Amino acid sequence: MESTTDIFKDFQEYLNADHDLREEIRSVVRSLEQTAREIQTALQAIHQPSYLSNLTSLCEQASTHFDTVRQHYSALASKIPEGQYYRYNDHWKFGTQRLVYLSALLVYLKEERLASREETATTLGVKTNREEGFHLDLDDYLMGLLSLTSELSRLAMNSVTAGDYSKPLRISRFIGELDSGFRLLNLKNDSLRKRFDGLKYDVKRCEEVVYDLTIRGLVSREEKTE
Amino acid sequence: MESTTDIFKDFQEYLNADHDLREEIRSVVRSLEQTAREIQTALQAIHQPSYLSNLTSLCEQASTHFDTVRQHYSALASKIPEGQYYRYNDHWKFGTQRLVYLSALLVYLKEERLASREETATTLGVKTNREEGFHLDLDDYLMGLLSLTSELSRLAMNSVTAGDYSKPLRISRFIGELDSGFRLLNLKNDSLRKRFDGLKYDVKRCEEVVYDLTIRGLVSREEKTE
Amino acid sequence: MESTTDIFKDFQEYLNADHDLREEIRSVVRSLEQTAREIQTALQAIHQPSYLSNLTSLCEQASTHFDTVRQHYSALASKIPEGQYYRYNDHWKFGTQRLVYLSALLVYLKEERLASREETATTLGVKTNREEGFHLDLDDYLMGLLSLTSELSRLAMNSVTAGDYSKPLRISRFIGELDSGFRLLNLKNDSLRKRFDGLKYDVKRCEEVVYDLTIRGLVSREEKTE
Amino acid sequence: MESTTDIFKDFQEYLNADHDLREEIRSVVRSLEQTAREIQTALQAIHQPSYLSNLTSLCEQASTHFDTVRQHYSALASKIPEGQYYRYNDHWKFGTQRLVYLSALLVYLKEERLASREETATTLGVKTNREEGFHLDLDDYLMGLLSLTSELSRLAMNSVTAGDYSKPLRISRFIGELDSGFRLLNLKNDSLRKRFDGLKYDVKRCEEVVYDLTIRGLVSREEKTE
Amino acid sequence: MESTTDIFKDFQEYLNADHDLREEIRSVVRSLEQTAREIQTALQAIHQPSYLSNLTSLCEQASTHFDTVRQHYSALASKIPEGQYYRYNDHWKFGTQRLVYLSALLVYLKEERLASREETATTLGVKTNREEGFHLDLDDYLMGLLSLTSELSRLAMNSVTAGDYSKPLRISRFIGELDSGFRLLNLKNDSLRKRFDGLKYDVKRCEEVVYDLTIRGLVSREEKTE
């Protein structure tokens, strides 16, 4: 009977360790999400009419936050035992998706192009591939991009309000490209699919803005096909 | 635009690979569960009055099935990329618990003792610890043991029907030991805890059989305290 | 535009016809279930201590109800357009399962054997195979058998109360056989599987009765292995 | 006992056959939906400013995909045992609705008229009526049409962006006609009704585009009443 | 549009009157349920081993509470406008069912027979038929009886604990008779049907007690068929 008791004592230690680890993960993730919220708040300024003038400083400011992000991810990565990423990743899934969206938004604002998965991983301070260690899961990267399109379609409209009639055209084209990209994917009936179904509304919204500009002659034909 | 398309093509490959892998896993797991069912069916014979005479052949027969089990687990293990056990383990969790129960039942039938986690892992053809590779998760091992107690308490009763009056005493002692072991664990309110709550009825049932035997003098005092 | 209107008028007729047909089906099925309830009530008498003496008249009486059953099924069959059995079978699924159970119970009471699918279909007045017309779906036949085991396990206990100590043994064997049979099946996680999971309680209950009889010497060894 | 086992062996075969059939159906349907996605992606080009010039080639390209569609449906039809269409049609319902929409869109793009149920069935390679074999269910045809109106209302707007001011008028008239047709139906509170409730917004959207063109004199009175 | 506003003012008055009346009803019903709880508490003593000795005083004590019950029902009846019993009866439905159960329990304890609907109505101080005024709804009477069977099946078990081996037999017979009675009814899929489905567990429980007594020879054959 001695041995039976021993077996169960070992088990108890194992259970306790799992519980403690989850507590620690939860704590880091909370800080991570807090930083994400701050970046989000800072970037809201892009919808203000005046933002064009201080876009650079805005981006710089947001960029500094990513130092903190990288620290948090580093702390997180150090806690996850090798090979147990998928045992615990529900904890940081949501926060990561948000940070992908924010870093991709930053890239778009600065260079009007798609942030690649590699550079996004670098910005977050994680690996691109699972084999290398704590990585950016593909699903999370894609979910982040779908949040980006939603924000950009709003920006298209507010650009008009701010008097910039050409940006909506470029955004519309960019979102159209992303839409084509996503259509290539064979999505299952999961959260990604559901979110992707929302993309068509972003596409439509941008098309409406372009339509409004076109019918009023506020945009030249050259611009449209440039 | 070329590059955007490329990015998504890569993604599609990734998604397809995941989908295909899950299909393969599902297929192996289906075979695994089929084998488990066959072992279960074979072992049902222990409740027949006549089983004592052919216990050995019964166990041998069941044992051969475990060759198949090990092959399936080997196939399964080879499919799971390193570090992704927990990404996919929902697929085989249930089947593994069942096989733990069956292999522990076999050990009990043959040697009337608790199958340790290590030997159970060996019987199934998997590792004991996560670090070593595709392993037997602790929760699944424990769940399997709780199925075992339920089956044994039934066996205690049917042994009497079959005319074997000493086996119930030994089973009762064995289940009592397991009960003490589980009581050492601080289980959370999860499926394990729920399952454990049923254990007391298995204990009680065995006690009652012992009682029935005792009051009729069908068991000697020596046997009881041996 | 004329033609567009015509197209839609045709559609309307189609929709109305479907609605009316469902109403008619519902009405026949209601009568069918009413008859099933009556048979059920009549057969409840088997749990009375006195039933042995008038088992024959009981069975005869229940049998006459099946004339009505066959009439209802004949009415039902005539309503279902060829090839649309599965479009509407949700309506009569439950009632059919109940009638399978009742007719199989009748067969067991009279001859202590399993009613085959063919004879059950005949008793109900439907075909055995889909190709022949309105048929007894296999799932429904199996579900009916699982209701039978539940009723028989109750009968095992009440037989003891009525002083019949050998019937429980025969019932226990019969249910054991059915259990083995069902274990051969590869059931999906559907309602059949769920219902089958309940079968183990019926098996256990019978085993307990046999155990109670055995430990008190109320049954001879010969009877048990006969 | 022999016979009981036999009975269950037969059953197992039956269950396996059903399971295998569903697997096969699922596999064909997956291919079908994949093809549908490809057609959809191809036809998305109609919203690009440049599409007018290559409408013909676009339609031709999409048309070729329907060869594949017909092959898939032929494979599917050959799998479904006679009279079991409604047992399995949940599997292809959604895909069929999508293909109805795509083939009706193609007909509209080429000839600006409603694709009849007969020709749609032909394009898909299925029968029009249930009696003839694997057919196009009426509900699915109607659901497909409702997806068409949504796509066309979007096209009306994007046509303006692309500089085509007369297409929106024709689309508006076409959708108006469909709306009148659907109003003739007494729809129950099902998915069709819900979908139809959205039609009024498509109608309105087209009217608004026509309005925008009219007040700017971008469309002649003759065109409007032609 | 003044008159339109009047419509809503009238309706508000109607709502207020309805609300006030419901408040009054609720208040009486609360007292009614409190009295029911007290009777229930008093009658819980029947499960004590000692209750046989003071059954008479127990029943007398419970009886006096029914004076209060009748007063409450009289107050309640005076509040309900003629022909609106079913408008408000949700308020007292539950309480009435409980009181039916308690008064029927009292009758059973005293005379071991079924309390008729008429005498139950009289005990509660209400009419038997709707036409006569505030009445005892048949559904509520039947629901009360189903609570009775549940309590009696518990009593059967506790009687054994208290050393009374013949009461369970009489209870089992009584519940069996009620079961036959209920089977005569064509119940809809309502709460009564659901509750009736629970009756089979009460029947079973009593049968088990009788079985336990029989197999141990604790009850003579005469007693069983008396």
Added chain:
Amino acid sequence: MESTTDIFKDFQEYLNADHDLREEIRSVVRSLEQTAREIQTALQAIHQPSYLSNLTSLCEQASTHFDTVRQHYSALASKIPEGQYYRYNDHWKFGTQRLVYLSALLVYLKEERLASREETATTLGVKTNREEGFHLDLDDYLMGLLSLTSELSRLAMNSVTAGDYSKPLRISRFIGELDSGFRLLNLKNDSLRKRFDGLKYDVKRCEEVVYDLTIRGLVSREEKTE
């Protein structure tokens, strides 16, 4: 065991006292909510085209209702034992939030600014801080503001219908400022957070109105940045 019974008697008294107090609170709160509904009804007139002409009288009328509000809060405050505000505040939470919204709406209509927490508390006749007594909970104040933004975004649209093209710009700016304010807060996953998530729709709605006006040149650049 007498003393055990005492424990439950004491507890019953406690429950009764609690129940009575809650009844009283509910009654006051009902009056409070009725007054809130009347204010709400009066203020609905702001969505009518004609409201500008009688804004002053409208506000005055609404203001008088707040005398009643203060009386109700005074009655309520006198009922709540010290230190038990949060025991009962579920009762008035909803009503208070509504009144915060209404009084803040009034302030906005009159002066186009944010009503501070202090002045809102004063208007309602309660304290600002918990330590001072019956107070305005911060959560309730914030929830009220979120209802305000929703109402104002609706007003923005209706103002345009009424021919006022500049009000939407001011509303949009005001809501934008509130949005920034709310972003400073670290909201938990509670009702406030959920409600705040809805704020983005209000922001968007206003942005759309401003966009619609801008693209049609109905608003001058000066107005937008004034």
Added chain:
Amino acid sequence: SPKEKGTKSTEQLDETSPVIQAFRIFQRELDSRNDRNERIVKLSRDITIESKRIIFLLQRCAGSEEKEDVLSEAAGKFKELYRTKFYPLALELDGQDPYQYLRAYSAGLQEYIEAVTFYHYLLDDNLMRLNKIQADLTFNRKAQETKAGNQEKITECVQSTPAAASDGAVPSPKNEQDTSSPVNNETEPCGVVTVPIPPSEYMLGIADFTGELMRMAINSVGAGDLESPALVLNLLRIIHTAFTNFSNIPRELRQKSKVLSQSLQKVERACYTLRVRGSEIPKHMLADVFSSAGSM
């Protein structure tokens, strides 16, 4: 029928047992109630279907020239509905506590109220009052008592004149007893039968009616009718304000008031769009533009 069979199937029961004897009585009572309930449910379902059809028909009015035709077609359908469904329903309810069967006919009644208020709104731009609706559902049975067949009875049912029904305010629960309120019909001596409409059913019907108003307003813009949205918005606001101000309202009504508020905002948005778009050209041109767009 179930009753006969029930008797047949239980030959082995001990019919001398008081329990069985009592349950035989219960059996008859339950069967009779369930049968009545079934018949009422069936009538209600038919009323729902036909009312929905009438609503569909009425929606065709939106800005259309065939309004007259549509309205008279609807009037005919209502007449048929009274004759074939509501009169039989009134007979079923005669002598019963209508609230016992309200759940069985509530759905049909609400849908009918939705249809008939919609019809009357199209007729005279006003909200139909409860007593008017109630009068339509009150029938004079006297004439039929002498006739023979049931079929004829139904054919010749006549609606009582509005005067025969309560003409006063909405009855409050307390005083219904002593008024000629339709809800209490047992005291009617003159052979009048009715389908009682509890005021809350009326309001639920009104709430649904606002959904149809919204649909009509949005459809009518497409049909070139630029006035309807504003008119409808006016009525919707009155109803919405009233609903907002109701206290003590039942849960079902509260839920519908949320839908009502959404309908209101949809029409507000339509009016907003008309204004914004109208800003781009002179008013008189606007109507012209839309009406020609709609006449295609």
Added chain:
Amino acid sequence: SPKEKGTKSTEQLDETSPVIQAFRIFQRELDSRNDRNERIVKLSRDITIESKRIIFLLQRCAGSEEKEDVLSEAAGKFKELYRTKFYPLALELDGQDPYQYLRAYSAGLQEYIEAVTFYHYLLDDNLMRLNKIQADLTFNRKAQETKAGNQEKITECVQSTPAAASDGAVPSPKNEQDTSSPVNNETEPCGVVTVPIPPSEYMLGIADFTGELMRMAINSVGAGDLESPALVLNLLRIIHTAFTNFSNIPRELRQKSKVLSQSLQKVERACYTLRVRGSEIPKHMLADVFSSAGSM
């Protein structure tokens, strides 16, 4: 910490705006409240875990000879719990409206009550009263005020004597103000802090305790203790009867009373089984049989 970062992140905001200024204040207030709530939740979670452990430990008593040892081990664990969890919790609640944080510590409190009443039942077969439990959770802070470090404070906390806490009846909400009820602790002048136990939390704990009683009764049969089930049944019946008779009880308590009723019936069944099985041999033999079965 969130606060610093919040400040950093918003440099571009217009800090002169009254809206922003007001929200800066709200930010601080919300943060402070949320932080306190977080700390309390954490303490509550720890209390839950430790109480569950104690209950597990106490279940080992069932018919066992090591009862004395187990009870004294449990006593030690309770002491540690007061020192490391309840005293810090009392400090957090000091000066607050405890009901504001009740949801945060309710789970832990109930689990603790379950554990401590179980412990006392094993000690003296009786139900522990609320004022006794409350006294255990009331701490005298005076001694610590002079010390320096927080750590030391906790180490040396002393529980106030029972007399310091309310000794009377369960406080009713109306009169709590003027009694020395623990729920209202702001008027305590003598440096006493407490974790207030609302009576309904006490009852919820009692309800859970009955579940443990049931477990113990069933386990003890196996251990040869044939008396426990009857004793436990007695207490369970008293509690069950009391719960049955409660009026105005909160929903949560009503739900638990269903579980209680199931526990009662499980123990009733155990007693029934004992009787039925006991019928087969003389009473004195029965105990003998079971006790030897249990001692294996």
